[in-house]
Amino acid sequence: MDLSAYPNAIAMSAKEFVEWSTNVMDDIVRATGVKRGLDKVMDPLLNWGVRNSMYPLHFGIACCALEMAACSGPRYDNERLGLVFRSSPRQCDVLLVNGWVSKKLRPALRRLYEEMPEPKWVIAMGECAISGGPWYDAYNVVQGVDTFIPVDVYIPGCPPRPEALIDGFLRLHQKIKKSKIGTFMDD
Amino acid sequence: MEDNVTYTVEQVKSRISEAFPTAVKFESKVKPRRLFMTADKGSLLKLCMFMKDQLGFNQCSLVTGVDWCDRMQVVYHLTSYSSNITAEIVVDIPRDNPEIDSITPLWGGANWHEREAYDMFGIVFKDHPKMERLLLPADYTFFPLRKDCKTGGP
Numbered sequence: 001m002d003l004s005a006y007p008n009a010i011a012m013s014a015k016e017f018v019e020w021s022t023n024v025m026d027d028i029v030r031a032t033g034v035k036r037g038l039d040k041v042m043d044p045l046l047n048w049g050v051r052n053s054m055y056p057l058h059f060g061i062a063c064c065a066l067e068m069a070a071c072s073g074p075r076y077d078n079e080r081l082g083l084v085f086r087s088s089p090r091q092c093d094v095l096l097v098n099g100w101v102s103k104k105l106r107p108a109l110r111r112l113y114e115e116m117p118e119p120k121w122v123i124a125m126g127e128c129a130i131s132g133g134p135w136y137d138a139y140n141v142v143q144g145v146d147t148f149i150p151v152d153v154y155i156p157g158c159p160p161r162p163e164a165l166i167d168g169f170l171r172l173h174q175k176i177k178k179s180k181i182g183t184f185m186d187d
Numbered sequence: 188m189e190d191n192v193t194y195t196v197e198q199v200k201s202r203i204s205e206a207f208p209t210a211v212k213f214e215s216k217v218k219p220r221r222l223f224m225t226a227d228k229g230s231l232l233k234l235c236m237f238m239k240d241q242l243g244f245n246q247c248s249l250v251t252g253v254d255w256c257d258r259m260q261v262v263y264h265l266t267s268y269s270s271n272i273t274a275e276i277v278v279d280i281p282r283d284n285p286e287i288d289s290i291t292p293l294w295g296g297a298n299w300h301e302r303e304a305y306d307m308f309g310i311v312f313k314d315h316p317k318m319e320r321l322l323l324p325a326d327y328t329f330f331p332l333r334k335d336c337k338t339g340g341p
Contacts, residue, residue, distance in 0.1 A: 103324055104324055106322075139338050140323060140331070
């Protein structure tokens with residue numbers, strides 16, 4: 001515990017006290033190995049929880065939205081994978097962009113992405129969302145979602161089958177598994 | 188005029204050619220319950236008023252533009268519910284000054300059709316209540332359905 005950075009240990013301001021106590025707790029947790037223990041328990045647990053409750057935003061743009069609907073139907077039943085389509089971006093983890101994005105839609109989609117809480121992922125589904133697709137030279141279609149939103153998984157197809165959509169979500173599973181999403185503190 | 192008076196295509200034709208002997212020309216195309224004609228740019232509004240008030244054409248189903256590279260056309264489809272006739276009016280307008288009278292004061296349904304024609308072809312409808320872009324973003328400077336509009340890849 002180093003008090004030299006805080007010479008007025010007796011009378012600290014509130015801000016200083018928060019900083020000091022945070023550092024003290026940090027040091028204790030790291031030094032005693034509690035952090036390692038917590039990480040060992042919490043990382044797989046949180047990771048498992050996040051992976052199995054990915055809520056995509058129910059935002060159908062074009063014909064890929066029909067495949068999305070088929071995917072949520074009884075035959076493919078994506079709720080067994082924990083994919084529940086929610087209507088509010090505040091309750092969502094995954095932004096599933098399924099269709100061409102016109103220049104008028106772009107600011108709205110960007111805003112939906114900003115409104116989603118972290119951690120969040122973006123899936124570009126179908127050719128139009130990946131690169132513009134059949135409208136690769138159109139005057140009003142954005143040439144790919146990745147020009148204004150970071151995309152994690154691309155699902156090619158025009159439109160992709162529901163199996164492909166599920167495969168894309170399982171690939172996102174692998175990506176989440178590799179990320180240290182459940183670690184207790186930053187190293 | 189009452190709405191329940193019915194006319195045949197020939198009756199409508201003769202009434203129009205009586206009222207507009209030079210400005211309106213009928214095409215030889217014949218189809219049941221259809222009427223094809225071309226009109227002058229200047230007499231279009233009067234013709235539409237005449238068809239609405241005297242002949243009972245109470246709906247404007249379509250207004251659109253055509254770009255023929257050397258000239259532009261505006262196409263109107265007017266429908267009469269009581270006589271079951273759809274009349275097509277084609278008006279030629281010059282390409283360098285595409286202006287024509289708006290028929291929105293007569294049929295409210297023409298409002299968005301005319302705005303879309305302005306959006307896509309740049310045809311200006313005079314006396315339209317809100318001559319602005321309808322579908323495209325307001326800051327676009329080109330009219331995409333004109334033949335000289337170049338689209339390009341990224």
